[in-house]
Amino acid sequence: MHLAYPVVLAALLFSVGVYGVLARRNAVLVLISVELMLNAVNLNLVAFDAWLRDSLHAGQALTLFTITIAAAEIGLGLAIVLLLFRARGTADIDRATALGDPAETLAEEAPAGAGALKGQATA
Amino acid sequence: MTALALLAAAGPLEPASRSFLSPTGVEIVFLLVGITVLGSAVVAVSTKQLVHAALWLVVSLGGLAIEFLLLTAEFIAWVQVLIYLGSVVVLVLFGLMLTKAPIGRSPDADSKNRWVALAVALASAGTLVTLVVDAFRTSWIDLGGGGGSAAVTGASLFRTWVLPFEALSVLLLAALVGAIVLSRGAKRRVPPPRAGRLRTGRPVGSNGTVAATAPRTAPEAAAPLVTEES
Numbered sequence: 001m002h003l004a005y006p007v008v009l010a011a012l013l014f015s016v017g018v019y020g021v022l023a024r025r026n027a028v029l030v031l032i033s034v035e036l037m038l039n040a041v042n043l044n045l046v047a048f049d050a051w052l053r054d055s056l057h058a059g060q061a062l063t064l065f066t067i068t069i070a071a072a073e074i075g076l077g078l079a080i081v082l083l084l085f086r087a088r089g090t091a092d093i094d095r096a097t098a099l100g101d102p103a104e105t106l107a108e109e110a111p112a113g114a115g116a117l118k119g120q121a122t123a
Numbered sequence: 124m125t126a127l128a129l130l131a132a133a134g135p136l137e138p139a140s141r142s143f144l145s146p147t148g149v150e151i152v153f154l155l156v157g158i159t160v161l162g163s164a165v166v167a168v169s170t171k172q173l174v175h176a177a178l179w180l181v182v183s184l185g186g187l188a189i190e191f192l193l194l195t196a197e198f199i200a201w202v203q204v205l206i207y208l209g210s211v212v213v214l215v216l217f218g219l220m221l222t223k224a225p226i227g228r229s230p231d232a233d234s235k236n237r238w239v240a241l242a243v244a245l246a247s248a249g250t251l252v253t254l255v256v257d258a259f260r261t262s263w264i265d266l267g268g269g270g271g272s273a274a275v276t277g278a279s280l281f282r283t284w285v286l287p288f289e290a291l292s293v294l295l296l297a298a299l300v301g302a303i304v305l306s307r308g309a310k311r312r313v314p315p316p317r318a319g320r321l322r323t324g325r326p327v328g329s330n331g332t333v334a335a336t337a338p339r340t341a342p343e344a345a346a347p348l349v350t351e352e353s
Contacts, residue, residue, distance in 0.1 A: 001150050002143065003262035004333035006194065007255045009157040013164055014267075018170030022240030023233050029173060032180050035211060036164050039187050042203075045269075046196045050266045057279035060271055064200050064280065067206050068291050072298035078218040079305040086238050094234050095203045115188040 006047035014040035027081045027091045031074055038070045141263055149266065153193050160186035171232045175226040176216045184208055194264070196271035 013036055030082025042063045049059025085091045146154070159185050167179035184207040191200035280288060 001167055001264045003259045003264050004256055005257055008252055012161055012248055013252035013253050015244045016164045016168055018247055019244035022243060025234040029176055032176055032215060033168055046191055046194050046199055050194045056283050060196055060199055060276055061280055061284045065291055067202055071206055072295055074214055074297050075302045078214055079302040081218060082221055083305055085222045088280050095314050113139040
């Protein structure tokens with residue numbers, strides 16, 4: 001088998017994961033995209049292990065380690081997301097702005113808030 | 124003599140002479156499963172129905188397990204089925220349910236910067252694919268049997284990789300303890316939403332309740348700024 005097939009598939013899968021991480025709003029869906037990126041890395045590791053015919057099987061051992069770390073990561077990540085949901089009532093990552101610069105967020109939210117306040121004032 | 128004739132009939136064996144235009148059977152199966160994997164991954168990151176995203180993730184990860192089988196990594200493939208399809212997807216589904224994800228279509232599943240994200244993803248895909256095709260155009264994998272069976276993987280894992288393996292078990296234990304601490308500490312520190320009296324009777328943030336009360340201060344602080352503008 002040409003090495004180009006699995007490697008190109010891994011590159012495309014990683015890019016799909018990049019899109020998901022950047023474009024998704026729900027934190028659980030962001031975690032799904034991170035899983036896709038980790039799987040692209042796994043495919044790369046397995047393909048290069050089969051290509052190099054490593055006597056230590058470093059690629060497959062590292063793939064097992066990556067799978068384990070991914071399991072630990074998604075467990076902790078979901079615990080954090082649940083904590084965020086309990087504290088805030090939402091799992092949207094663009095609403096979790098408590099640690100941001102307050103002046104910056106106010107400057108961004110000012111036009112939307114101005115319209116709402118004007119509506120309240122006229123009512 | 125007959126062996127040489129067979130070798131000659133089988134074609135040249137140099138890697139450089141293998142063409143992409145005459146793929147082998149393994150390559151065709153790999154390509155078809157790869158298209159399935161990629162398509163379901165694209166649907167998983169772009170669908171508006173949140174639960175469907177997790178279910179399309181099952182298709183994508185299961186297809187990747189088939190790809191691992193085609194690359195003769197049998198043990199990895201079954202570990203992939205066990206860990207990813209068995210536990211990670213179930214965890215993701217539980218996470219979606221516990222955060223009250225809507226069942227139907229939710230129009231705000233994608234944030235505002237999705238076009239920027241699409242541009243970044245296309246740029247990275249173009250760069251990576253160009254680089255990788257240029258680098259590995261002539262590389263050929265000799266898929267011998269038994270390269271990734273459980274016996275071989277176990278032998279290399281417990282002969283060569285024992286120390287990282289044990290360190291990984293410590294990491295798993297730490298992650299387990301961390302997840303338990305995170306989900307237990309939530310009940311104690313963050314007050315339930317009906318503690319409104321406590322919020323008015325005491326200055327906010329005095330006993331570590333900053334996280335629960337911080338978003339309420341933002342619109343109040345926004346109000347004087349807005350009135351100054353208008």
